[in-house]
Amino acid sequence: MTPHFLRVSTSPTCFPPSSPPQDRSDTEVEKIKSTLILCYGHVAVAAPRELLLPRVEADILRNIFQYFHTKVLGIKVETKDLTLKLCLIRSLAMLCQAVARGKGPPGFVLARKAELVAHMVEFIRAEPLESLRTPLRQRAMVTCTHLV
Template sequence: LAITLMDTSTDKDPDVQEQIYSSLCFMGETAMVEVLESCDSYLRQNKLSTTHRTIILRAMETIVRENLSKLNKDTAKMVILLASNEMTKSKGLAVAFGICSAHHLDDTLEKLSEFLKSDIMKKHVNFFNLFKDRADGDLEKIKSALILCYGYVAVYAPTELVLPRIESDILRNVFLYFHTKVLGIKVEPKVQCSSLPANLLSSLCSAIHYARKIRAERGPRGRAVGGGYITWWGQMRC
């Protein structure tokens, strides 16, 4: 049924498109995994236009946002990988994690942390070691998508809750899992920041910019975190 609905997404009538979106979201409430998997499979069509993809991606964003507690590790992995494969087209999926954090910050950070600790990251690293050229592309896409998710968490989560987590969870995971190496030796990110791939560096800078902006807009409460918070920003030359 989900596939049939998506087949009609090529209809240019706004009312039809809105009905498709609503129907997919409705089915996602009772069959979240199945609907998300169907959407993911459908989006693999190369000839599907951006306009039509938008309807499906929008529905996926809503389903993820409203059913975060039901999101298992495998489904979260699928959504994050989709976001990494279509960074510009599926930006909404990263936004969904940010919106979730507005009311479920702990759960959202836990889901992202679970993915970072999952076998998928290790498998990609080991596999790409055999194909070094590909490593520079695909693995960095995944990293960039994850950092983009963290960036939107910094935007949407309540200031008083997210600021204490910037160092302990967000930047800690960014620096711990997205380190660079020189001759097999780990190098501190503050030293190697300028050597990171452009897309990874751009996403990291966006995350920092968003957090800074929100802290400034919401007033002096952002200063309660202490000197360590300011020090982290001072180390980043973005």
């Protein structure tokens, strides 16, 4: 993870999650958010573990969830976009794999693990009961295995 990436990704001039540009359609905004969320997962996988661990909670997860959560008039609204949900789940799985791999301080524990598992459980519960093999349900379960 390069210092340049962190400066760009956390700067206020970068696409702010709470105020998307007015000339973009909702679909475009969701695609941009999905892409940014996936970028964080890929950066985590490629980053050296010793640089990743100090930034997981404060920078990476915070930014991922800023892009995932949508606020309307200050109220958090559940997204209906399947692609955005799948990108969040995939990014969290990549992040968990990156934290667990390789050398570094043993026993690193995500402080937000319970919150992340709760998000996965919410996604699983929201899926239709008649179909047990939906892509979202399967990926959320796999991500839960990486979290525990």
